[in-house]
Amino acid sequence: MKFQNTGYYYLAFLVLAFVGFWPSYFSKFFDGSADFNQYFQFHVVTALLWVAMLVIQPILIRKKKFALHRTIGKFSYFLVPFLFISVLLLANNRISPDLEFVGPEFWIPFKDLVIFSYGFGIAIWYRHSMAIHARGMIVAGLALLEPVMVRVMYNVLGLQGTYPYILGISLGYVVLMVLIFLERNEKQGRWVFPVGLGVFLIVHIIRITGFNPDFWERFSHWFVSLPLT
Template sequence: MPYRHAHYYVLFVLAVIGLGFWPSYFSAIGHVPWQFHAHGIAASLWVILVATQSWTAHHNQLPLHRTAGKASLFLFPFLIAGLCAIIDVTAKGYVSGEGPVRSLFGASFLGGLLVAVAAYVTLYYRALKYRRTVWVHAGYLLGTPIILFESPFSRIMTDFLPAFAIRGPQDFPKIMATILWADALSLAFCAAVWLRYRDRANPFLVTGGFVALQMVAMGMMGQAAWLWRALRVIGEVPSASVVATGFAVGAMTSWAGWNAGKRKAVTGGAVAMGV
């Protein structure tokens, strides 16, 4: 089986999530918007599921592996819904004038989040479609925690690295710097995996492409007028509609990916010919 130590790397991402979101989420869990819960719970469960998939595949636990895989079909809509919940709270905060950070980086955040949605949908769809080709299936599924890595790791940088500490409004540009550095680290990891395994690791090139696109969206499109307009429009839409849209996208991805990966039916003529 490919990537036999992958579950340790995925658990590392889980530890990064715990540390990165401790100040803003876990330590204040009773005082945060519901959108944070929607994203935090779904994303954490998703990372645990990916680690479980990797561990079971390498420890001769294939029945449990298949069960967890089928469970992912039901979890994935909640993952995308949770991500759209973060889009919603970002847009609502911008429209209401909640804090200067969203006023400075709202469009960049929206651009990065939209790329993340596209990345999750693409990677998971292809993981399902190629689930009978182990290298391809594993590569695409293991790419999903990489998309998540940037957000908590950038927070670790601001919390624990003095050079990136936010001491006042004059340091707000460091927020974007930490995001880009975290994405650069993710991109370097994708490149390292591909350089080791080459063509067998082509799914990591796809993941790396999305990470690079996210860097462009967040680092270079922060002044795009259409993103600011989109942010305002989303801010005026009911939260339930934004989250439901994400859930529908996730559900359609699960359905389409599962059906795309089904074995093709053998025709009667092919059976008669011994194919």
């Protein structure tokens, strides 16, 4: 499996993101009610640039534009740290240190960084192995799926409660399990998706159960109390 068509899937994902964020973000620029601060806008720009890379890079491989693919890939070394910073600054800006329990709130954005770090780390470490590199990038891309799907459930479909959240995160599991099944006979890189599935399970179990050990609560409270924003 060479995953050369994943760019087109991420293009569809970009459309889905536009739909999911339309009520709470994009529509605000048309009705004049957009009042998003610079931290939110910074995050939007970095996230859109990352999705753009996910769309472009596999297409370049499909068209055998390897040199351009490598050049754009090097841009990720610059973009990804800024994407991380944007997530952390937004969390620092939006989460109040006065909450009774800060840890579970901080875990919501932080868990996506955990998933992303696993996928992107694999992709960079094995950048000379196309089979493993591509799988890592797919997992890194799936880190963005939950925020989009959850907003589709709440903003577009108007669902409420816990079950829409479960439905929202389920698509990532479905994608991973389908990929694991499809590549069951592959000889190289077959471990990336099963480990990624394990990472998904761990971070979501923590999220759903509200597991909040003392060290995490203290760290989270310290971080959101920093005068960063």
